[in-house]
Amino acid sequence: MSKDEQIYSLTQEVRQLKQQLAYFQKMLYGKKSERFAPASNQLTLDLDDEKKEGKETEATAQTVTYTRRKGKNPVRKPLPEHLERREEILLPEGDLTGATPLGEEVTEVLEMEPAKFYVRRIVRKKYLLPSKEIVIAPLPNDLPLKRSNAGAAVLADLGVGKFVDHLPLNRQLKRFRRSGAEIAESTLNGWIKALFLLLHPLYEELRR
Numbered sequence: 001m002s003k004d005e006q007i008y009s010l011t012q013e014v015r016q017l018k019q020q021l022a023y024f025q026k027m028l029y030g031k032k033s034e035r036f037a038p039a040s041n042q043l044t045l046d047l048d049d050e051k052k053e054g055k056e057t058e059a060t061a062q063t064v065t066y067t068r069r070k071g072k073n074p075v076r077k078p079l080p081e082h083l084e085r086r087e088e089i090l091l092p093e094g095d096l097t098g099a100t101p102l103g104e105e106v107t108e109v110l111e112m113e114p115a116k117f118y119v120r121r122i123v124r125k126k127y128l129l130p131s132k133e134i135v136i137a138p139l140p141n142d143l144p145l146k147r148s149n150a151g152a153a154v155l156a157d158l159g160v161g162k163f164v165d166h167l168p169l170n171r172q173l174k175r176f177r178r179s180g181a182e183i184a185e186s187t188l189n190g191w192i193k194a195l196f197l198l199l200h201p202l203y204e205e206l207r208r
Helices: 003-029 152-163 169-178 185-207
Strands: 126-128 134-136
Touching: 152 169, 152 185, 169 185
Parallel strands: none
Antiparallel strands: 126 134
């Protein structure tokens, strides 16, 4: 083979190798590189002859594992035992004549009754004694405020709503009206001030 033929043959071989190199680079680093990535037990191509000449590199794969906790169905807590139970007994439909009872299934549902206002009507009888003296029974000692028609339960609910649940008085006023109690805003403010005075000794004791 002449010298020119050898040069031509080598030139064609170099051109072919460059085309193959460009193809493999595209496969490895292009958008479809994940499909054509070499396996971990294969040798990688030495693409940088100047930096990696004479060195053999091996592709390594790192396996990442994690522990996944399988969710459990939440266990429903039983309703508090101290709450009142109002029982409803339901019978199957149809004729149960001659049927043998097999037990029962109980379902407990938490219910509530909305706040209900009522009027405590205290009637004190008066008598005229033979001595011409008029006697009347005193008012009960459980009335929190003198010369006021606010009961202890109403004041307690008002105070809890204001200082525990952080409900402004205007919202509590609307809540009262929804329950049928038409209370003036000035009256409600007066009750709150009176509640301050009632609780002041307790406040001082807590401070002490």
